[in-house]
Amino acid sequence: MDFSYSPKVVDLQKRLTGFMEEHIYPAEAVYHHEVAENRKAGNAWQPTKVMEELKAKAKAAGLWNLFLPESKFGAGLTNLEYAPLCEIMGRSHVAPEAFNCSAPDTGNMETLVRYATEEQQQRWLLPLLDGTIRSAFAMTEPAVASSDATNIEARIERDGDEYVINGRKWWTSGAPDPRCEILIFMGKTDPGHASRHRQQSMVLVPMKTPGVTMERALPVFGYDHAPHGHGEVSFDNVRVPVGNVLLGEGRGxxxxxxxxxxxxxxxxxxxxxxxxxxxxxxxxxxxxxxxxxxxxxxxxxxxxxxxxxxxxxxxxxxxxxxxxxxxxxxxxxxxxxxxxxxxxxxxxxxxxxxxxxxxxxxxxxxxxxxxxxxxxxxxxxxxxxxxxxxxxxxxxxxxxxxxxxx
Amino acid sequence: MDFSYSPKVVDLQKRLTGFMEEHIYPAEAVYHHEVAENRKAGNAWQPTKVMEELKAKAKAAGLWNLFLPESKFGAGLTNLEYAPLCEIMGRSHVAPEAFNCSAPDTGNMETLVRYATEEQQQRWLLPLLDGTIRSAFAMTEPAVASSDATNIEARIERDGDEYVINGRKWWTSGAPDPRCEILIFMGKTDPGHASRHRQQSMVLVPMKTPGVTMERALPVFGYDHAPHGHGEVSFDNVRVPVGNVLLGEGRGxxxxxxxxxxxxxxxxxxxxxxxxxxxxxxxxxxxxxxxxxxxxxxxxxxxxxxxxxxxxxxxxxxxxxxxxxxxxxxxxxxxxxxxxxxxxxxxxxxxxxxxxxxxxxxxxxxxxxxxxxxxxxxxxxxxxxxxxxxxxxxxxxxxxxxxxxx
Amino acid sequence: MDFSYSPKVVDLQKRLTGFMEEHIYPAEAVYHHEVAENRKAGNAWQPTKVMEELKAKAKAAGLWNLFLPESKFGAGLTNLEYAPLCEIMGRSHVAPEAFNCSAPDTGNMETLVRYATEEQQQRWLLPLLDGTIRSAFAMTEPAVASSDATNIEARIERDGDEYVINGRKWWTSGAPDPRCEILIFMGKTDPGHASRHRQQSMVLVPMKTPGVTMERALPVFGYDHAPHGHGEVSFDNVRVPVGNVLLGEGRGxxxxxxxxxxxxxxxxxxxxxxxxxxxxxxxxxxxxxxxxxxxxxxxxxxxxxxxxxxxxxxxxxxxxxxxxxxxxxxxxxxxxxxxxxxxxxxxxxxxxxxxxxxxxxxxxxxxxxxxxxxxxxxxxxxxxxxxxxxxxxxxxxxxxxxxxxx
Amino acid sequence: MDFSYSPKVVDLQKRLTGFMEEHIYPAEAVYHHEVAENRKAGNAWQPTKVMEELKAKAKAAGLWNLFLPESKFGAGLTNLEYAPLCEIMGRSHVAPEAFNCSAPDTGNMETLVRYATEEQQQRWLLPLLDGTIRSAFAMTEPAVASSDATNIEARIERDGDEYVINGRKWWTSGAPDPRCEILIFMGKTDPGHASRHRQQSMVLVPMKTPGVTMERALPVFGYDHAPHGHGEVSFDNVRVPVGNVLLGEGRGxxxxxxxxxxxxxxxxxxxxxxxxxxxxxxxxxxxxxxxxxxxxxxxxxxxxxxxxxxxxxxxxxxxxxxxxxxxxxxxxxxxxxxxxxxxxxxxxxxxxxxxxxxxxxxxxxxxxxxxxxxxxxxxxxxxxxxxxxxxxxxxxxxxxxxxxxx
CATH class of the missing domain: 1.20.140.10 (Butyryl-CoA Dehydrogenase, subunit A, domain 3)
Structure with missing residues (x-):
């Protein structure tokens, strides 16, 4: 039993803390001001310059994609090593994205590392790792208590070599961000016959697929969190290739x-x-x-x-x-x-x-x-x-x- | 000891509840929509049509100015009689204003009833009672812990037959409302010699007096509460006649x-x-x-x-x-x-x-x-x-x- | 609506408070000392002299049996009138018994007033009202979750013109008191056929009936509360006349x-x-x-x-x-x-x-x-x-x- | 950082847990019964047979004096190693004493290891380590808020080569135990001139020194914790040799x-x-x-x-x-x-x-x-x-x- 962080972690903590003090904290007011100016000019839903600058600096400082545990893409930190870094990033709402360590992208990238095909990784994972696009995760539904995942009503129906997707999702984090290009969609492929935990599947759905509509941004206590935030998204006969399923039907x-x-x-x-x-x-x-x-x-x-x-x-x-x-x-x-x-x-x-x-x-x-x-x-x-x-x-x-x- | 409301109160409760169900609850979404539309159109800080309609209906229903306890202007309810009506109004954020019973106007009207001159009442109290203007109350200051009223730093200095007012106030409820025409200002007239609770005075300051600047609306969590809400207001050599003092110097x-x-x-x-x-x-x-x-x-x-x-x-x-x-x-x-x-x-x-x-x-x-x-x-x-x-x-x-x- | 006590209540409060100050508070230490001395002498389970003196004084002061709401026996106070008097008595653990207002006797007396025969009232109610005997109430059982009254397992079986009672009860308040002469016993007369809330009956069981055994006093956080307190009582083929049932079978x-x-x-x-x-x-x-x-x-x-x-x-x-x-x-x-x-x-x-x-x-x-x-x-x-x-x-x-x- | 116990600790945990299951838990009821019998027989304040048997077994099992960190007397466990063993012992109130790891003896033994002379260690420490005598710690006083140690009023006055001790202490844990032979006493040697944290001293006071009176055992809620527990002890011109001071005057x-x-x-x-x-x-x-x-x-x-x-x-x-x-x-x-x-x-x-x-x-x-x-x-x-x-x-x-x- 040992309650001290390892030298490796202490070093990363020091570097992160230094970066926070030098770049992140001073950027908080700048970020707010830029978003407020964008809002006044009529559109708060656009990327900020300051964030893109922070991202470049973090990349240059080698403080990028620290979240990814193993694999050729990642920093290779264990959960125990990465956890205290997360604490530091958590100190500023401007920080996680600056280090490319913000939800839901981190979870989506992990999922793509594990379950996406080489081609899909080329198309979606690499730009996500690079911080040039963002992603969303669509699971919760407004009409049912989604904490019970078996309640999910969205349908993913096979039609030839395509899936036809219908449903309405909300709290789809990242969806309103104009940089969001891909979302991971959870729905039922087999609501009738499969056992309760084998009915759901996850499929990759590019945001610009016809039938995908970002209905509205969801405020949280009055905050819309532009230009990121949560969205309500409808899916109306959205068609994607069957190859977009992750891991296989029923594995959602x-x-x-x-x-x-x-x-x-x-x-x-x-x-x-x-x-x-x-x-x-x-x-x-x-x-x-x-x-x-x-x-x-x-x-x-x-x-x-x-x-x-x-x-x-x-x-x-x-x-x-x-x-x-x-x-x-x-x-x-x-x-x-x-x-x-x-x-x-x-x-x-x-x-x-x-x-x-x-x-x-x-x-x-x-x-x-x-x-x-x-x-x-x-x-x-x-x-x-x-x-x-x-x-x-x-x-x-x-x-x-x-x-x-x- | 008796835990039942009097017949008079029960009757008012019934009438208020009926009005809430018929007019107020259905108006909530309308109100939000109108403010959202105004915001989209570039100015959320304007009165809503739906509120003006509600006010007319409440007036017609005799459910107007219920708050005022005694005096020729008021409904004459005791605190114990008015309290349960407040409970009903509290159920909807749209309700208090509709009944002309919203803060800080109610407190301001009471103050004017008690301490204003006949002329001041004509000018400010009557339109407030009529719901055609609104008012603000300026006491809290950003620079000091205002819960200790002796901390207040704003100055009201006599110069001939005028007061010269300097200071900065915030959480000045009602100030950002375009209908706000008058504010009651608390500051120190005699910071040096008077005893600690006799240094403060209150004066009437019309919003459009030169030197009064509504600096910004203060959000609460992410809500700006347009078109009402709280404001930060600066006072820069604002001059008002000495007759604008309420009750007398040192009585604040x-x-x-x-x-x-x-x-x-x-x-x-x-x-x-x-x-x-x-x-x-x-x-x-x-x-x-x-x-x-x-x-x-x-x-x-x-x-x-x-x-x-x-x-x-x-x-x-x-x-x-x-x-x-x-x-x-x-x-x-x-x-x-x-x-x-x-x-x-x-x-x-x-x-x-x-x-x-x-x-x-x-x-x-x-x-x-x-x-x-x-x-x-x-x-x-x-x-x-x-x-x-x-x-x-x-x-x-x-x-x-x-x-x-x- | 009125939050003041009636003059009648105010008068009783004054008299009770006076009695508390003059007699009850000073008696607290005396009571403890007497119980401690009894304990040292080998038997804490005997009435104290000081309590009997207090009872005599309370009776003389007309502050006796205030709890009983209506009927020829009672003080005739409503619940709302008696409640604030209970508050005063609650201030000292010595007080309720001194005023003959302590549990479970008060509940038992009320039950006897309502449901006992004239003869039973003569035998048990009058001495209880007089404070010369005490009583117990036997409902909770150690073997089952008694908060669900349908769990009760004690049996009351009819055998000719007698009931045969078997069961084990605990938290039978008052049972260890040597002055306890009567207990009200709750058990099932018809566990098989009656509907769930008609299976239970209450019967009067004199403490000295053969088969009734006070097994032990139950301590509460180390306090045995001698000479009163809670008991565990076993009932082994206890026989009482069928006339001892209160209100009738199935009415428990x-x-x-x-x-x-x-x-x-x-x-x-x-x-x-x-x-x-x-x-x-x-x-x-x-x-x-x-x-x-x-x-x-x-x-x-x-x-x-x-x-x-x-x-x-x-x-x-x-x-x-x-x-x-x-x-x-x-x-x-x-x-x-x-x-x-x-x-x-x-x-x-x-x-x-x-x-x-x-x-x-x-x-x-x-x-x-x-x-x-x-x-x-x-x-x-x-x-x-x-x-x-x-x-x-x-x-x-x-x-x-x-x-x-x- | 590592949240696992070391193999050494895991081994001790296993042995202790085994001992708890085999000997301690079954002894709980036996212990209670023996104390209750002693109480019934007129004296609960005597050592129990079952505890002495447990102590012998723990000693034989090598689970004895585990608390002592370093020194020739001790088990040599660090705080981090001993802590999880304390948790196991804490599961039964019978356990700590059985392992000779109960307060206040452990603290007293540590104090004696560090600050007592060889002779004092022979006289008091060895029998304590052996579990044949017990000890007490007298610091808290009934008359003052003792959480502020500067409030302490007890006096230790030098008179030739003796200290004369006067004061009243309570919550003196261990004092009522008939096996208690020594207590560590905290009092002021120099209340007048020394700085606030140099006025107090600690001296060793054998329980049987003339002038030491165990006034009463203090119950906690209704528990007296016989035969151990807390005591109120008076010190009336108690004389001990100046050599009994620990570490020196003003070091208390x-x-x-x-x-x-x-x-x-x-x-x-x-x-x-x-x-x-x-x-x-x-x-x-x-x-x-x-x-x-x-x-x-x-x-x-x-x-x-x-x-x-x-x-x-x-x-x-x-x-x-x-x-x-x-x-x-x-x-x-x-x-x-x-x-x-x-x-x-x-x-x-x-x-x-x-x-x-x-x-x-x-x-x-x-x-x-x-x-x-x-x-x-x-x-x-x-x-x-x-x-x-x-x-x-x-x-x-x-x-x-x-x-x-x-």
Whole structure:
């Protein structure tokens, strides 16, 4: 047992932190300003110059595509090695994309590395790895409780050597981005006869295929997150070649499961970074404001909140790092409970810490002068992403109880 | 002791509820659509047609200016009588303005009724009562912790028969509204010599006075609340006649205290209405969605949340009604603790109930398809309005402890 | 709507409070000392002299049997009138018995008033009303989850003109008291054929009937509560005349339901008294202790706890008083949800407030130098009494959801 | 970074767990029964036979004095190695003493190893290491808030070559045990002139020194914990040789600080063992009970509690293990914040988990049929031990804030 990061990780942390300080934090206001200007000029949904500059710098600094664990394309970091880097990137909403490490592209790239044909990789994976296009992932549906994946109603029907796709998806992250060229679509190929977890398939659908319509961007607590964000997308008799299926018909659930583990580590570690940033802002604000004749930082209630925040963050970090460690050593399957646990623990922790930080900021905390309200909206949303807390807690409870059943 | 509403209140509740069902709820989507269209057309900051129509209907229905307690202008309801009506209005963010019962106009009108000259009433109060203009209240400052009112830095300096006003205010509710014609400004007339609570004064400042600049609208989470909302306003050598002072120099703190009581009852009861609506949506969603082979409403965890929500709401309602009762019977001064208590209890309760409701809605809960995320943003903000929870809890604790000091 | 107590109630409150100050509080230490001396002498399970003296004084002061709502025997107070008196009695664990208002005797007396024959009332009710004997209530069983009353396994079988009773009960409050002469026993008369809620019956069983064995006293967090407390009682072929059945065979569930409402009001209001006493102790301790150069009462964290305690207590009181009001005005049946709600809210509130008070007391808080740890044990136990919180929340949730089902 | 225990630790865990299953768990009821019999026979304050047998077995199994880190006397385990063993011992209140690893003896032995003379070690340390005598630690005082160590009022005055000791201590763990022969006493040698943290000294006081009076055993909730437990002890002109001072006059605070780190690791890891046992009991109970037609384990609310318990326990364990790791690698001083954090986190976690477990057990949960209520009383008390949570949170908050002060 050893709670220290390896020298390799410490080095990457140092380089990433340096890059954050030199390039990322100063770019936050620039990014906001550019988007606001674009919005005023009539179109917020276009790539920003500042982000493209950041990407070039990150690439030049060798801090690019750090997420990809193995394979000829990747940085080759284990989950446990990559996790603390995710924490650093999580500190700024501008960071993940700058390092080409943002959702849903990372999960999509991993999926393409594993299951796409050489040709498909040429066409979609390489530009994604290069950061010149973006991608989306279409699974959740507005009409049903999608946390139960067997509820999915979208249809993928074979017609000769094509699939005909019909359905409506939402929370399709990345879809409204004008750079989004490809999406991974989950639907049922065999709703009638196959067993419940073999009915779903995943297929590659180029965004510009006829019948694909980006209906609207979905706001989150009033934020539209232009030029990226979540979309509602309709699919009306969309036709793609049968070769676009990933791994094979009926394997959709299996792929979804495989994506989950790393995706949760990334999300949860980024949330820890978010919470650390919130705590930092909270401390600075408390030190800088005077109320009733003394700094807010001198008030016992403030200190108590700060102490609790520190405890919550550190506890959550260890939980996530342990899950990463288990994924690396015993695999996603055995680490199922640990992966479910972080999904429950990290977003709630982040919401709580951010909320305390907002409170110390007074009205400024809910405005856009600080990144807190936006961070809260993001963390709160992750309490639903790939299933609400309730579903995960139910699973964890069942697994724990199973230990005592004969 | 009697927990039933009087026949007069029951009748008003019935009429209001009928109006809500017939006119307000159907208008919610219309209102959003109109604002969205205005935004697309380049200016979201203009009055909506639908709101003006609602106002005309409410006036015709005799459901207008219900807030004003006594005086020749008002409906003459006690706080205890008006409180349950506020709850009903709180159920829709479109409602309060439609009934001319929205903040900060109600507080401003009360202030004008009590402290303005006949002439000032003619000029500002009558159009406010008529709903043809709106008003703002400028107290909080970005540079200092304004929960401690003695921190206020804005200056009101006498120069002959004029006041010269300098300062910067934010969270000036109503300022960005193009209909806003008047604001009540709080600043220091005598920062040097007067005792700490006699340094502040309030003066009437017409919005179009030279030197008054609406710098920007302040978003709350991602909502700008156009065409109303909160503003940051700068005052640069703004000159108004000395007659514009309310009640007299050094009386600002006193007026602020007087506004507080009724304002809190209104805010808190509206939050109870908000929470009731959230619980209603939560139940409906839980009944309508199936996950893992049974309605979400059949899951024990859902029922537990609903039960806790019901308990929290009912408890908070009694607390607020009791505070209203005490204001009516023993006055704001004696009811100080009760008024502080509801300020702490109601917003937190509402945040919790809305959060549970969001969770049952999945992703839809944080989108704009339901009023939940916007309601959360509003309730969360009220944990700062006229002082963060921490300040009030400190006061309550002191008052409670004082009972045991010899 | 009126939040003031009636003059009649105010008068009784004054008299009760006076009696508490003059007689009850000073008797607490005397009572403990007497029980401790009895324990040292080898038998803690005997009546105390001090309690008998208190009873005589309360009787003389006309503060006796205040609980009994109507009938020739009772004080004739409504639930809403009696509730605030319960709060006062709840402030001292010595008080309820002193006023002949302690559980389970009050519930048993009410049951006897309503359902016992004239002869049975002569034999059992009159001495209970006189405070010369005590009684027990035997429903919960160790072998099954008794919160689901249909689980009950005890059998009451008719054999000629006798019932033969077999079973094992625990948490039979009052059974270990040497003054306990009668118990009300709940068991199944018809487990096979009757519908689920018509299988149970209640019968009167004198404690000294052959086959009744007080197996042991049940401690609660280490407290045995001698000379009263809870017992585990076995029934081995116990024979009583068929006339001992209350209301008739198959009516047990019905009687149990009828007892519940008033019993909950009493328990919950006593808990509010417990919480008020805890808050009082908390304030006094905080004022009297200095740590790190200032009184604990000057620390923001202490004040915050005190403020929250005040809010929680006042909210819970209104909730309980409203339930009492509804019981008086619309009846137990219609007030079912309100009665369930207080059962969930009051014990949790009391546990929380007492816990905060303990924390301010440091080690003294968990010792017997203050009544806090014992109060916690009592309040914690009430989270199970007549069904754990979970069962009630489930019911409340269902009732709330039912409002939205077509 | 590595989250696996070393082979050495895994081996010890296996041996300890085997011993627990074979000897400790079966001895729990035997121990209770023996104490109850002793109590009935008139004296619960005598050593039990079963414990002496367990000690002999543990010694024979080589599972003895595992706590002692270095030195010729000890097992030589690091904090990180010993911590997981503490967790196992914590699962049964009978275990720590059986392995000679119980407080306050472990802390006292460590102190004697470091600061006692060879002669004192011969006299007191060897029999303690052998388990033939026990010891106590007298620091907390009833009259002052002892969490602020500068409040301590006990006096140690030099008179020739003796110290004259006067004062009153309580929560002197181990004092009521008839085997207790020595106590470490903290008092002020120089209250007037020395700096605030140099006024205190620690001296060795044999229990049978004239003037030492064990006034009473202090119950925790209703448990007296005979034959061990906490005592209130008075010191009335107690005289000991000046050679009995540890480390030197004015070094008391320093020794106290040094004891703290390891002691907290032990306490916190035992609490994790307690919580694991509670969760185990909770699962078993939930699986074994049926309510409303299905096992309690099938109810979503139960599963949610179990899931949350699992998350809380695992998080707390990592936090404590990390603190142990830091103590081993960077020392107590640098690990100050981490050591404070576990003191706040672990007891609250344990209270919460035990409380949930009690709730699933219904009335049985607060009785002595399960170890839950006693475990709760113990965990709750640890929220005060060596300072209430509030003091530690304040410290943590200050340390966190200090990072942002220039």
């Amino acid at each position: 659930f299996e792929i979804a499961q495989g994506r989950l583990g790393p995706g949760r580590i990334h999300h949860c570690m980024r949330l820890i970074g978010v919470a650390e940033r919130a705590l930092e802002l909270m401390c600075q604000r408390a030190l800088g404001r005077v109320a009733f004749h003394r700094p807010v930082a001198d008030q016992g209630v403030t200190r108590e909140r700060i102490a609790n925040a520190r405890i919550l963050i550190d506890q959550a970090r260890f939980l996530v790092l342990n899950a990463a460690y288990m994924m690396d050593t015993v695999g996603n399957k055995v680490a199922q409970k640990e992966i479910a646990m972080i999904k429950v623990a990290a977003p709630s922790m982040a919401c709580q810490v951010i909320d305390w930080a907002m409170q110390v900021h007074g009205g400024a905390g809910v405005s856009d002068d600080f990144p807190l309200a936006a961070a809260y909206a993001g963390a709160r949303t992750l309490r639903f992403a790939d299933g609400p807390d309730e579903v995960h807690r139910n699973q964890i409870g069942k697994m724990e109880l199973a230990r005592y059943m004969k | 703190f006193e007026i602020a205290q007087g506004r507080l009581g009724p304002g809190r009852i209104h805010h808190c009861m509206r939050l109870i209405g908000v929470a009731e609506r959230a619980l209603e949506l939560m139940c409906q969603r839980a009944l309508g969605r199936v996950a893992f082979h049974r309605p979400v409403a059949d899951q024990g965890v859902t029922r537990e949340r609903i039960a806790n929500a019901r308990i929290l709401i009912d408890q908070a309602r009694f607390l607020v009604l009791n505070a209203a009762y005490m204001m009516d019977t023993v006055g704001n001064k004696v009811a100080q603790k009760e008024i502080a208590m509801i300020k702490v209890a109601a917003p937190s309760m509402a945040c919790q109930v809305i959060d549970w409701a969001m969770q049952v809605h999945g992703g839809a809960g944080v989108s704009d398809d339901f009023p939940l995320a916007a309601a959360y943003a509003g309730a969360r903000t009220l944990r700062f309005a006229d002082g963060p929870d921490e300040v009030h809890r400190n006061q309550i604790g002191k008052m409670e402890l004082a009972r045991y000091m010899k | 569930f019905e009687i149990a339901q009828g007892r519940l409402g008033p019993g909950r009001i009493h328990h919950c209001m006593r808990l509010i008294g417990v919480a008020e006493r805890a808050l009082e102790l908390m304030c006094q301790r905080a004022l009297g202790r200095v740590a790190f150069h200032r009184p604990v009462a000057d620390q923001g964290v202490t004040r915050e706890r005190i403020a929250n305690a005040r809010i929680l207590i006042d909210q819970a009181r209104f909730l309980v008083l409203n339930a009492a009001y509804m019981m008086d005005t619309v009846g137990n049946k219609v007030a079912q949800k309100e009665i369930a709600m207080i059962k969930v809210a009051a014990p949790s509130m009391a546990c929380q407030v007492i816990d905060w008070a303990m924390q301010v007391h440091g080690g003294a808080g968990v010792s017997d130098d203050f009544p806090l740890a014992a109060a916690y044990a009592g309040a914690r136990t009430l989270r199970f009494a007549d069904g754990p919180d979970e069962v009630h929340r489930n019911q409340i949730g269902k009732m709330e959801l039912a409002r939205y089902m077509k | 605070f320093e020794i106290a600080q040094g004891r703290l780190g390891p002691g907290r690791i032990h306490h916190c890891m035992r609490l994790i063992g307690v919580a694991e046992r509670a969760l185990e009991l909770m699962c078993q109970r939930a699986l074994g009970r049926v309510a409303f037609h299905r096992p309690v384990a099938d109810q979503g609310v139960t599963r949610e509690r179990i899931a949350n318990a699992r998350i809380l326990i695992d998080q707390a364990r990592f936090l404590v293990l990390n603190a142990a790791y830091m103590m081993d690698t960077v020392g107590n001083k640098v690990a100050q914040k981490e050591i404070a954090m576990i003191k706040v986190a672990a007891p609250s976690m344990a209270c919460q988990v035990i409380d949930w477990a009690m709730q699933v057990h219904g009335g049985a949960g607060v009785s002595d049929d399960f170890p839950l209520a006693a475990a709760y009383a113990g965990a709750r008390t640890l929220r005060f031990a060596d300072g209430p949570d509030e003091v530690h949170r304040n410290q943590i908050g200050k340390m966190e804030l200090a990072r942002y002060m220039k």
